[in-house]
Amino acid sequence: LGAASLSFAQANWPTKPITLVVPFAAGGPTDVVARTLGASMTKSLGQTIVVENKLGAGGTVAAAAVARGNPDGYTFFIHHNGMATAPALYRKLSYDPLKDFEYVSQAVDVPMTLLARKDFPANNFQELQAYLKANASKINLANAGLGAVSQLCGLMLQHALGVKFTEVPFQGTAPAMNALLGGQVDILCDQTTQTIPQIKAGSVKFYGVTTKNRIKVMPDAPTLHEQGLKDFEVVVWHGIYAPKGTPKPILDKMNGAIRAALKDPAVVQKMTELGAEIVPDSKLTSEGLHSWLQSEINKWGPAIKASGKFAD
Numbered sequence: 438l439g440a441a442s443l444s445f446a447q448a449n450w451p452t453k454p455i456t457l458v459v460p461f462a463a464g465g466p467t468d469v470v471a472r473t474l475g476a477s478m479t480k481s482l483g484q485t486i487v488v489e490n491k492l493g494a495g496g497t498v499a500a501a502a503v504a505r506g507n508p509d510g511y512t513f514f515i516h517h518n519g520m521a522t523a524p525a526l527y528r529k530l531s532y533d534p535l536k537d538f539e540y541v542s543q544a545v546d547v548p549m550t551l552l553a554r555k556d557f558p559a560n561n562f563q564e565l566q567a568y569l570k571a572n573a574s575k576i577n578l579a580n581a582g583l584g585a586v587s588q589l590c591g592l593m594l595q596h597a598l599g600v601k602f603t604e605v606p607f608q609g610t611a612p613a614m615n616a617l618l619g620g621q622v623d624i625l626c627d628q629t630t631q632t633i634p635q636i637k638a639g640s641v642k643f644y645g646v647t648t649k650n651r652i653k654v655m656p657d658a659p660t661l662h663e664q665g666l667k668d669f670e671v672v673v674w675h676g677i678y679a680p681k682g683t684p685k686p687i688l689d690k691m692n693g694a695i696r697a698a699l700k701d702p703a704v705v706q707k708m709t710e711l712g713a714e715i716v717p718d719s720k721l722t723s724e725g726l727h728s729w730l731q732s733e734i735n736k737w738g739p740a741i742k743a744s745g746k747f748a749d
């Protein structure tokens with residue numbers, strides 16, 4: 438395209454549906470956040486946000502595809518902490534999280550919850566710890582693959598208890614939750630955006646939340662930290678990215694649409710019900726996301742490498 442038609446394309450953006458790539462299965466936590474924001478942004482942008490679930494390898498398949506994606510302003514990507522943990526978990530990663538993307542905004546923070554299948558023998562966290570320690574080799578821990586927050590949380594739990602479980606990877610925690618509900622796996626650490634309805638329905642056993650403080654939506658639910666796993670903390674944060682080279686005017690408009698969605702009462706209500714917290718305005722910037730990502734890489738990298746957990 439010539440310079441004139443390029444700037445015309447940017448000034449009129451969006452003129453067709455926009456793809457938002459989700460790196461995990463439909464119906465799961467990341468997908469719920471993407472579709473909730475997408476529905477609101479569809480209204481404000483006047484074009485449909487189409488969610489594309491691109492699965493595999495704990496989110497790294499999607500990240501690699503977006504890094505190589507068309508920077509025409511019609512591909513965006515939502516990912517969580519996995520963007521920061523993948524470089525330590527994978528010996529070979531085809532992309533650099535800090536260099537190979539455009540950085541649009543953060544969005545919401547989500548707590549995690551520790552669950553077991555409904556008929557699991559332990560009835561509280563003290564019993565759970567004793568049972569897991571005594572039976573570690575028999576325990577099946579579900580997760581969404583290396584790079585998933587369910588995997589990160591499970592890794593920290595095993596480290597804290599000094600045990601090793603059998604990890605059973607799925608392509609998202611939506612199928613992992615189905616396996617837990619079906620009794621095919623024993624435990625799962627997963628985000629409130631998916632687990633609150635199951636906890637309320639009593640279809641799983643619930644032992645605590647992974648935040649340092651109790652959460653507003655379930656004030657009676659104890660933290661793992663207060664129950665003895667000192668300083669145990671996993672908070673899931675989200676970033677929205679685009680392929681490197683996506684024009685700045687489009688990134689700015691997308692940033693505006695995200696900010697508008699996070700103020701939409703329907704979005705606020707749904708996020709609040711699911712335990713997700715809308716981040717402060719200071720995190721809703723390109724620079725804010727990039728420097729946060731850098732700090733998260735610095736935080737998790739050494740701890741993960743020390744755990745000796747790698748994929749080739």
Ligand code: MLT
Nearest residue numbers: 465467585586587609610
């Ligand atoms: C999902 O959407 O399935 C989750 O975010 C996966 C995970 O990271 O545990």
